[in-house]
Amino acid sequence: MVFRKLPGVSASGMGLRLSQKFVFLLFLSGLVTLCFGALFFLPDSVRLKRIFLSKNENPAVTVGSDSDARELSKKVPGDQEHQRVGLKGAEANVKLKVSRKPSVTHGARTVERSVGSRTQEDLSPARAHEQTPKDERVTTGAQHNVGFNYESFKKCLQKAPLGKDQGKPSDPQTLQRREKVKEMMKFAWDNYKLYAWGKNELRPLTKNGHIGNMFGGLRGASIVDSLDTLYIMGLMDEYQEAKEWIQNDLDLNSNGEASVFEVNIRYVGGLLSAFYLTGDEIYKQKVLELGEKLLPAFNTPTGIPRGVINLGSSGTSWGWGWASAGSSILAEFGTLHLEFLHLSELSGNPTYTEKVMNIRKLLNKIEKPRGLYPNFLSPVSGNWVQHHVSIGGLGDSFYEYLIKSYLMSDKTDEEAKRMYYSAMEAIETNLVQKSPGGLTYVAEWRGGILDHKMGHLACFSGGMIGIGADDASQENKQHYLNLAAEITHTCHESYSRTATKLGPEAFRFDGGAEAVATRLSDRYYILRPEVIESYMYMWRLTHDPKYREWGWEAVEALEKYCRVEAGFSGIRDVYSSTVSHDNMQQSFFLSETLKYLYLLFSDDDLLPFEDWVFNTEAHPLPVIRKSCQQEHNTRQTSLE
Numbered sequence: 001m002v003f004r005k006l007p008g009v010s011a012s013g014m015g016l017r018l019s020q021k022f023v024f025l026l027f028l029s030g031l032v033t034l035c036f037g038a039l040f041f042l043p044d045s046v047r048l049k050r051i052f053l054s055k056n057e058n059p060a061v062t063v064g065s066d067s068d069a070r071e072l073s074k075k076v077p078g079d080q081e082h083q084r085v086g087l088k089g090a091e092a093n094v095k096l097k098v099s100r101k102p103s104v105t106h107g108a109r110t111v112e113r114s115v116g117s118r119t120q121e122d123l124s125p126a127r128a129h130e131q132t133p134k135d136e137r138v139t140t141g142a143q144h145n146v147g148f149n150y151e152s153f154k155k156c157l158q159k160a161p162l163g164k165d166q167g168k169p170s171d172p173q174t175l176q177r178r179e180k181v182k183e184m185m186k187f188a189w190d191n192y193k194l195y196a197w198g199k200n201e202l203r204p205l206t207k208n209g210h211i212g213n214m215f216g217g218l219r220g221a222s223i224v225d226s227l228d229t230l231y232i233m234g235l236m237d238e239y240q241e242a243k244e245w246i247q248n249d250l251d252l253n254s255n256g257e258a259s260v261f262e263v264n265i266r267y268v269g270g271l272l273s274a275f276y277l278t279g280d281e282i283y284k285q286k287v288l289e290l291g292e293k294l295l296p297a298f299n300t301p302t303g304i305p306r307g308v309i310n311l312g313s314s315g316t317s318w319g320w321g322w323a324s325a326g327s328s329i330l331a332e333f334g335t336l337h338l339e340f341l342h343l344s345e346l347s348g349n350p351t352y353t354e355k356v357m358n359i360r361k362l363l364n365k366i367e368k369p370r371g372l373y374p375n376f377l378s379p380v381s382g383n384w385v386q387h388h389v390s391i392g393g394l395g396d397s398f399y400e401y402l403i404k405s406y407l408m409s410d411k412t413d414e415e416a417k418r419m420y421y422s423a424m425e426a427i428e429t430n431l432v433q434k435s436p437g438g439l440t441y442v443a444e445w446r447g448g449i450l451d452h453k454m455g456h457l458a459c460f461s462g463g464m465i466g467i468g469a470d471d472a473s474q475e476n477k478q479h480y481l482n483l484a485a486e487i488t489h490t491c492h493e494s495y496s497r498t499a500t501k502l503g504p505e506a507f508r509f510d511g512g513a514e515a516v517a518t519r520l521s522d523r524y525y526i527l528r529p530e531v532i533e534s535y536m537y538m539w540r541l542t543h544d545p546k547y548r549e550w551g552w553e554a555v556e557a558l559e560k561y562c563r564v565e566a567g568f569s570g571i572r573d574v575y576s577s578t579v580s581h582d583n584m585q586q587s588f589f590l591s592e593t594l595k596y597l598y599l600l601f602s603d604d605d606l607l608p609f610e611d612w613v614f615n616t617e618a619h620p621l622p623v624i625r626k627s628c629q630q631e632h633n634t635r636q637t638s639l640e
């Protein structure tokens with residue numbers, strides 16, 4: 001184009017008038033902004049988007065030591081993720097909805113979105129490579145997969161995992177009860193197999209399968225969750241069916257949106273346990289492949305992972321729609337430690353350990369109101385978002401993983417120990433209450449105001465406080481054991497005070513109420529394990545026969561009110577003996593509820609506590625005895 005200089009008008013060297021030049025520049029900058037903005041609306045697979053919006057944009061926030069600084073200073077995909085979070089409200093088809101109370105209903109939470117299937121392009125290995133951030137690519141499990149020796153690992157166990165006789169109790173009544181639990185497992189499994197094989201969960205009334213959206217397109221949650229239960233119960237035909245499905249049908253190439261927490265506790269936990277119990281390489285292979293897919297969730301400015309991740313090659317992650325200001329949830333990012341340490345063990349890749357140690361560093365450093373850990377934290381600023389504290393939903397398994405990290409480290413992880421006992425001290429000072437009728441309970445805390453409510457989920461704390469008692473200071477050992485017993489008693493009361501002898505989702509201690517649900521919406525029971533979990537721990541710690549009796553009461557109630565023609569179902573109102581079923585056999589019923597019952601009626605040498613800790617989905621993970629294993633490895637190498 002030729003621009004001619006007009007006489008008498010000031011113009012630039014190009015022959016444009018100043019106003020023309022201004023308009024032209026305005027137009028040009030508008031065009032550039034428009035083009036750049038449009039990139040955000042392109043699908044992830046478009047090459048231009050990958051070039052311009054690379055995963056390496058946000059500077060990291062340094063938390064803690066040099067190695068953390070190194071880890072964090074690797075660049076993270078902040079901008080792209082923030083866009084995603086920012087867009088969420090506007091994305092009509094990405095509506096994350098909580099069916100009742102958010103994490104209070106882990107497992108019942110629903111994510112409203114149909115999971116997209118994987119396209120040809122998604123499957124291309126070249127693309128997967130291109131999309132993996134550089135820092136993750138160089139540390140993949142396969143490249144580090146050196147050094148783990150199953151034989152050495154086994155030699156470092158202090159006892160046989162299944163005991164001398166698979167934990168068979170000598171007392172005939174206990175044996176009979178244990179057989180009953182085994183029969184319940186077989187019944188639940190057979191019906192899942194018949195009507196829902198390969199789906200995530202069984203719908204026992206409509207006799208079909210449920211997929212849900214929690215696992216990002218992964219399938220077979222009930223199979224993965226059942227592997228170790230079937231194995232320890234000696235249901236070997238069923239175990240073989242499960243193993244074959246893992247071998248032939250567990251497809252990890254899913255491209256859906258998953259809860260990092262749920263995939264970790266059920267799939268990663270389930271596969272890890274199956275590997276450690278059997279030494280079968282297929283589980284190791286699968287779990288290392290899956291572990292890598294969770295890593296991009298940590299690509300945030302602080303390294304605190306977001307709650308939801310796309311398991312496909314984009315690895316995009318974002319916070320739950322219901323969590324304020326895109327925050328991450330304490331019980332979610334605080335419940336990765338045990339599994340991630342084992343992923344490092346098996347792969348030889350330190351990244352997993354570094355990721356969870358970074359979370360711990362941040363939590364250690366940040367100021368805690370009255371020593372308490374609030375449930376919501378921003379993965380961007382690393383600050384608390386709301387001051388809601390709870391040992392039930394949203395907070396629960398974070399505390400559990402502190403004490404279990406200490407136990408799983410062969411009692412060497414002093415930092416976890418310190419954090420656990422100071423958290424317990426703060427909880428006791430601020431949250432533990434006694435009702436007028438003498439029941440001990442753990443209330444919730446909302447910015448300094450107590451909510452006198454205890455969720456079913458919080459009932460796991462009887463067991464947790466129990467296993468933490470022995471390593472407390474001398475003067476606190478008995479105190480914690482008593483506290484654990486009192487909480488377990490309260491939780492048993494919440495069962496006793498119903499028509500069905502099964503406990504409600506939440507019970508209250510205000511307005512004259514004592515351990516009963518006062519709201520209609522809290523009356524349901526979805527086959528949850530927490531109360532039975534505490535019975536099992538307290539039985540092992542005290543051998544007080546009442547815990548076995550309470551466990552048996554629960555078996556009878558489950559049989560009477562939850563067993564239907566084709567499996568077990570949750571119920572809508574524990575206070576009514578005319579039951580209305582919710583048509584869902586949760587995968588944690590097979591993984592946790594039935595396993596804890598079986599262990600309750602077994603001898604203590606079945607999965608002995610000296611060698612095993614249970615993850616929050618009841619998958620047993622072995623104590624890591626690093627020096628012992630190294631010693632055996634060296635001995636073996638020198639023999640070869």
Ligand code: DMJ
Binds near residue numbers: 397528530588592616
């Ligand atoms: C399980 O998936 C796990 O125990 C988790 O920690 C929370 N609760 C459900 C079962 O209630």
